[in-house]
Structures are given as structure tokens and as C-alpha cells.
Amino acid sequence: MEATKVLDAKGLACPMPIVRTKKAIAELQTGDILEIHTTDQGSKSDLTAWAKSGGHEILKDVEEDGVIKFWVKKGE
């Protein structure tokens, strides 16, 4: 999947992954895709809830070797 931007939030604890994600997505255009890497297990439910409330779409998420990767498409 072609991401417009990649955010490395590995090693950061809650709330930083979401704080950084919010900032990163603000700099993108509607329809752009942000790829996020995090090691915080709590990020999964938090990113899902955040995306829902902000009108963004999580296209895909995978977990490899303790790193969770998300692809988020920016909403309107």
C-alpha cells in the first residue's frame, strides 16, 4: 500500500502515538494515506476510536515482531 507519509512512533507510550498521529494527519490532504508504526499495544483500540471520531478510515493494520502498523486514510 502506497503511503503518503510514514510516522515512526515506535517506543513511545500512550498518549504520544496518538498525539503524533493527529499532528501528522493535520499536515496531509483528504484522501492521503498515513502509515503509522507503534509498539504500544493500547494504540490499536485508541487509533480505531480516534479514527472513527475524526472521520478517518483505517485501511489496514498488521502486527510484526511486536510492531503494529496502521494505514489511515485521511477523511474530509
Add this chain to the structure above:
Amino acid sequence: MTMKAMTPGQVAKKVINNEKLFILDVRNQDAFEDWKVEGHQFDYLNIPYFELIDGVESILDKLPKDKDILVVCAKEGSSVMVAEMLSEAGLDVSYLEGGMKAWSEHLEPVRVGELNGGGELYQFVRIGKGCLSYMVVSGEEAAVIDPVRMTDVFVNFAKEKNVTIKHALDTHLHADHISGGRLIAQETGASYWLPPKDATEVTFSYNPLKDGQLIQVGASTIDINALYTPGHTIGSTSFIIDDSYLLTGDILFIDSIGRPDLAGKAEDWVGDLRNSLYSKYKQLSDELVVLPAHFMIVDELNEDGTVGKKLGDLFKENHGLNVDDETTFRQMVTENLPPQPNAYQEIRETNMGKIEPDSEKQREMEIGPNRCAVR
């Protein structure tokens, strides 16, 4: 203004003393609805932290001026962020130290009463998760019953009391939390007792708890008398201590009864559950004080922070003991059951010794309420 940390112990005191507290829970709505810090006099506002990253102005008028405010999140980080913003906006606030994870692990020892020959019975209230463990102290010896994963608390408590833990007992193979029984036995040299019918798949050696087994604690005449009461699990065993207390495990709670489905055998075990509750317990003295392994709602706490009630009162008041029709009973405990506890299969396998998750994984597995009851 100021921001302070509030420890789980301080919050537990507020629950037990019936104090007021305003909780701003900044976790997701799902997590909040599933499980929260409960108190008789607590008020709540749930706003996820990610909606407050740009500022807290939008919620300032929703926060009370006349109550202590506690900001709560899963692990602490987000609550500190929000509490800092609130304090910059001029409020005095606290955050929950260690978040819901620490809340889930806090144990509050409460004295239940006296036993023969100056012995004592303590209840360890795991207030965030609703687990109840017990320690019988007698002479120079102690026995722990249904101890939870935080084994240090029991070992240190025994040290303070100058007693040696001789026995660790589990009423059944738990599905909602990881037992500390085996670990305590390893650390202290105590015997670990488990009902054999729940232990058919365990990977370690143990002492079988059979119906009628007597276990003596100390030099005095305190007996732990095992009574086979299947239903929540096939091995579930109750204990009568000193002819005064009935430890019911997950068979009978104060306001509800045990669910029979956590090992996947609801249909098979419902008859056992009914027999244990309506026949075996019925033959016991009404004066026995029932001490369960769980509570589900904070209303089940007595004024002194203990959880317990006379068996006679429960036969009058507990709905689960007053369903005359067997078919209705069967439906009640097999249909419309609440969701299962978080990671209950993995927890059972851990308690059998089949898997050995690290401590961080164990904490994650135990997140959420215990959900062992059916009302």
C-alpha cells in the same frame, strides 16, 4: 493550580469510606463502559483523551468546583497529559497513579473476624477487578485461599503477622484471573491444594482437595473443611472455616450466582450448580457467613469494606437462590449470559501450567471485570 498523583490505595479508601469523587475517565467509550473505577458516591465524565489534545476548554464547564477530580486512563500517560492541561487552566486535579492497570492490581486487606483460639480471618479485596482472596491466621501458621497473582502482598502480610504460610488453596481452576497459589507455594514451601476434577490437565503436582478433607491451620482447632460443590466448574469446592464461615468460591456470590459456562460445559454443569446451591448449601447452618471469591458491583461491599453476608440472608435475598422452577433456572444460567472474561481461555491455560506468559502479558490478560456471575 496543582496536579497530584492519587494512588490506587487512596482511591480504595474513598470507595470504602463512601467519599465523593468526580472521575474524568479519558479512555475510549468502549473501555469505559466495559469497566471503570466504581464507588457509591462517584460521578463520571468520559471524554477520550484524543479529543482533548488541542485543549480542555470544551469540558471545563462540565467539571465540578466542589468535588475532588480524578483523571483516569489505562496506564497513566494520557491522564497526566489531561491533568496537566486542567491544572494549567486553573483547576486542582489528581490523576490515578498507574492507571486502570494499577487499579486492577490493588489489594486491600480487611479483617473479617476472629477465629478459634485468637485466630483471625482476613479478606483481600481486589477492588478494581472484584476478586476476593482470604488468609486464615492461626498461631504461627497461615493458609491462603484463592490468592491472586500479586503474591508479594500475601507473603509480606504473613511476614508482618509473624506467621508461615503452610497451605495455598484454590476453590477451583479460575478463568478470570491468574492464581497466585502455585507461586506462593514455590516461594514459601506451602502445600498447593486444588480440586482434582479441575486439575486433570495441569502440568504440575498438587495436593488433591477432596470432599471432607480437613486442613488444620496452627495449633488451635481451626479446620478448613472442604465441601464439594460443583457447578461453576466441575471441581468447585467450598470451604467451611471454624464452623463459622463458608467460602463459596465462584458458586455463590452476595447478589448473584456463578455461571456454569466458562469451561464450555454450561448444559452439563447446570444440574450440579443447582444441586450445590439448592441442596448442599441448604443443609448448612443459616448462621454461616458466606465469603465469595468475587463481587461484581460495589453495592456488594459492606460498610467496613468486606464482602460477606449470612447464608440465611442470602437464601432470602439472592435472586439466584430463589428460582423454584428448574427449567427457569436452567434458562437463567445458560441463556443470555454476559460476555466471557477477557482472555479467559489463556487464563485457564496459565492456571493449568500449560502456558507461561511474562508478567506484562499476564497484566494485559487480566484487564477488565471478572464476569464470573450470572444474575
